[in-house]
């Protein structure tokens with residue numbers, strides 16, 4: 001069955017009004033759905049689904065960009081919010097609950113001996129980088145092209161350059177307004193290439209203080225580390241006295257409570273986690289070895305403070321989230337859904353003979369159009385056919401399945417513990433219809 005490109009109304013009247021008061025009609029630039037031509041305005045949501053302001057129901061395959069791992073409106077989060085509200089606390093105090101949550105995280109994550117909470121992932125990486133620079137006494141970072149570490153000035157350089165700027169990625173600023181001077185602190189290298197890292201260490205041994213990476217490169221579609229790569233980075237970092245920083249804002253909790261550092265058996269010195277941690281509320285954290293983390297004030301000298309750090313609502317939602325993920329059936333359920341979804345997608349791709357890759361890790365995955373083998377680094381991500389991805393999103397929406405594509409290259413999608421095997425069956429049916437509809441455009 002062929003599904004025509006949508007011509008239906010997805011809230012365009014509201015969008016026209018929104019644009020009068022919000023730039024672009026949105027509160028986050030990437031919230032604009034490029035494929036649909038305007039943002040998806042939502043009136044309510046429950047479990048795996050949401051309802052648009054125009055009354056249409058969708059199975060959500062965006063899931064809060066990875067934040068809604070429990071789905072929408074989970075009872076544990078609702079209870080936590082009511083309890084937090086009943087306690088009446090406004091903000092700017094620490095509480096017994098925040099200590100409980102920090103202790104829980106230290107039990108979950110191998111690298112975590114101390115935890116500092118922030119609201120967004122961007123805040124977490126910003127302050128963690130300040131800490132790394134203070135500890136290492138070196139300002140330069142190695143980061144990898146295709147990875148993303150938040151929108152602040154220190155890492156919004158060299159992440160996603162266009163192909164023509166790849167050779168000079170380290171000086172590629174990803175937004176106007178980022179001072180050129182900051183590019184001197186960035187060395188942007190290809191992921192999955194240990195030799196490039198070693199050569200940089202040899203060349204600039206006394207300048208590099210930190211290597212920051214997403215252990216799974218979700219922000220280029222979910223590119224996996226090659227076997228031995230993370231362990232190789234660990235060794236190089238230790239040999240050269242450089243801090244190894246895993247940005248697990250996205251990967252944490254997607255497959256296990258211990259994050260990619262547990263799943264791959266490689267322990268960084270420091271990591272950041274976020275997204276799903278707050279069960280849909282803003283909550284992120286910097287976690288790391290005690291000797292590093294105790295450089296934070298007031299015990300040390302590195303500043304990290306904020307009026308809204310660790311608000312009780314988010315902290316209690318975080319505790320609610322942690323209670324859910326340790327239920328014995330939580331990860332087995334996600335695994336079953338993943339097997340059904342990824343297996344089903346691969347079957348369609350093989351049946352239709354399409355060059356599409358579905359890199360995945362736990363409950364999150366990429367869709368890379370135009371690639372006939374698994375991607376290794378950002379150069380592969382640059383070959384992704386975004387025109388096909390956008391058409392795919394347009395085909396899925398009228399069938400009641402919502403994908404959100406943002407940025408310029410392949411991004412990530414996902415499901416939640418609230419999704420059922422029936423939801424996945426519906427997604428797969430729509431997936432096959434959509435792939436059939438766009439099949440001829442691959443040529």
Ligand SMILES: Cc1ncc(COP(=O)(O)O)c(C=O)c1O
Nearest residue numbers: 120121122148149150247249250
């Ligand atoms: C790996 C990674 N780091 C940092 C961030 C920034 O997090 P936030 O959007 O909460 O600021 C993101 C968000 O997508 C991310 O995927």
